[in-house]
Amino acid sequence: MKIESARVIVTCPGRNFVTLKIETDQGLHGIGDATLNGRELAVASYLTDHVIPCLIGRDAHRIEDLWQFLYKGAYWRRGPVTMAAIAAVDTALWDLKAKALGVPLYQLLGGRSRDGAMVYAHANGRDLAETVDRVGEYLEKGYKAVRAQSGIPGVAGVYGIGKKDGHYEPATKGLPQESIWATEPYLDFTPKLFEALRDKYGMGPHLLHDVHHRLTPIEAARLGKSLEPYRLFWMEDPTPAENQESFRLIRQHTVTPVAVGEVFNTIWDCKDLIEGQLIDYIRASVVHAGGITHLRRIADLAALYGVRTGCHGATDMSPVCMGAALHFALWVPNFGVQEHMAHEPLTDEVFPHAYRFEDGYMHPGETPGHGVEIDETLAAKYPYEPAQLPVARLPDGTLWSW
Numbered sequence: 001m002k003i004e005s006a007r008v009i010v011t012c013p014g015r016n017f018v019t020l021k022i023e024t025d026q027g028l029h030g031i032g033d034a035t036l037n038g039r040e041l042a043v044a045s046y047l048t049d050h051v052i053p054c055l056i057g058r059d060a061h062r063i064e065d066l067w068q069f070l071y072k073g074a075y076w077r078r079g080p081v082t083m084a085a086i087a088a089v090d091t092a093l094w095d096l097k098a099k100a101l102g103v104p105l106y107q108l109l110g111g112r113s114r115d116g117a118m119v120y121a122h123a124n125g126r127d128l129a130e131t132v133d134r135v136g137e138y139l140e141k142g143y144k145a146v147r148a149q150s151g152i153p154g155v156a157g158v159y160g161i162g163k164k165d166g167h168y169e170p171a172t173k174g175l176p177q178e179s180i181w182a183t184e185p186y187l188d189f190t191p192k193l194f195e196a197l198r199d200k201y202g203m204g205p206h207l208l209h210d211v212h213h214r215l216t217p218i219e220a221a222r223l224g225k226s227l228e229p230y231r232l233f234w235m236e237d238p239t240p241a242e243n244q245e246s247f248r249l250i251r252q253h254t255v256t257p258v259a260v261g262e263v264f265n266t267i268w269d270c271k272d273l274i275e276g277q278l279i280d281y282i283r284a285s286v287v288h289a290g291g292i293t294h295l296r297r298i299a300d301l302a303a304l305y306g307v308r309t310g311c312h313g314a315t316d317m318s319p320v321c322m323g324a325a326l327h328f329a330l331w332v333p334n335f336g337v338q339e340h341m342a343h344e345p346l347t348d349e350v351f352p353h354a355y356r357f358e359d360g361y362m363h364p365g366e367t368p369g370h371g372v373e374i375d376e377t378l379a380a381k382y383p384y385e386p387a388q389l390p391v392a393r394l395p396d397g398t399l400w401s402w
């Protein structure tokens with residue numbers, strides 16, 4: 001099965017997505033997500049100008065060899081742009097192989113390890129009461145796991161708070177928006193939020209929280225410790241992960257589980273944290289960590305140390321990534337949870353898919369391949385619109401981690 005052509009489709013049905021479509025001489029096609037929020041066109045160019053010319057005429061069945069070719073062959077290894085481009089090729093080739101063999105993708109990985117993938121929803125409220133209500137709404141919809149983010153009195157720019165309808169979309173059209181961040185009110189408020197949630201809903205539901213890289217290591221340790229009575233499923237990205245020794249400090253102070261890795265792009269970013277048993281969940285995703293081929297390697301390493309998967313699944317991961325992630329989730333032995341932030345209806349229309357939500361779990365469906373397609377005619381009606389992620393500043397104006 002030879003690769004005859006490949007092209008990049010950039011579309012903005014509510015937000016920007018970059019999709020790679022590979023076509024073969026057998027009349028089959030496969031698609032992969034290549035979206036890198038706020039830096040979409042860099043990946044589109046990487047693919048169109050540098051990767052696609054290398055793909056033409058190659059055997060589409062040689063997924064591993066092509067992965068190695070693109071990773072080692074570029075000489076400049078790793079990085080989000082490179083790894084998102086490799087991921088798109090890899091995902092499209094797994095899709096193709098599964099279609100060629102007439103099976104859903106999870107069968108090629110080793111078959112199902114579970115009946116469905118538990119997903120967590122995003123509950124965002126402007127204040128404590130609204131956040132508590134939002135969590136309740138998701139529990140009523142059947143979710144077993146909910147992430148709670150709340151506005152804090154006196155802090156204007158808390159991560160994760162929706163502008164309207166509780167819907168949260170981090171990128172904004174045009175240039176980056178600036179917001180103010182204040183750590184102390186956040187540290188005082190957050191345990192109160194989780195106390196209120198446990199008071200209202202009991203200890204049954206899994207509760208999650210994203211710190212979004214905003215604390216210093218000792219502040220993160222303090223937060224983890226203060227949240228212990230509320231038994232969180234995880235505390236995510238408590239501190240930026242460049243200095244991985246920070247996580248040792250956090251670990252020494254708290255048993256609140258830690259999740260890290262949505263910005264990681266290779267196993268090398270994950271290795272020390274996993275081997276040091278400094279984290280509990282690894283959040284690397286199909287699209288940002290080199291596709292299924294590479295994510296599988298990360299998950300296998302994690303399994304040795306009792307670290308489970310909790311793949312990033314915000315709206316900037318396209319439905320193509322979601323489809324692939326759900327096949328991965330159905331197979332991966334050390335599965336923890338999958339993030340699920342519903343896409344806009346228009347996005348779902350552009351990317352028709354076989355996956356579905358049912359009673360807290362998602363199912364990838366039985367369609368051959370990963371079960372997600374792109375309606376190119378519809379996609380063409382929504383051209384790329386420049387958008388970027390925001391930045392955060394401390395009250396004195398110092399630029400901080402967003």
Ligand code: GCO
Pocket residue numbers: 037170210212262312313314315316339389
């Ligand atoms: C999450 C993430 C996202 C990211 C976004 C960046 O946990 O879902 O932190 O909200 O900020 O995906 O593009």
Ligand code: MG
Pocket residue numbers: 210212236237262
């Ligand atoms: Mg996050």
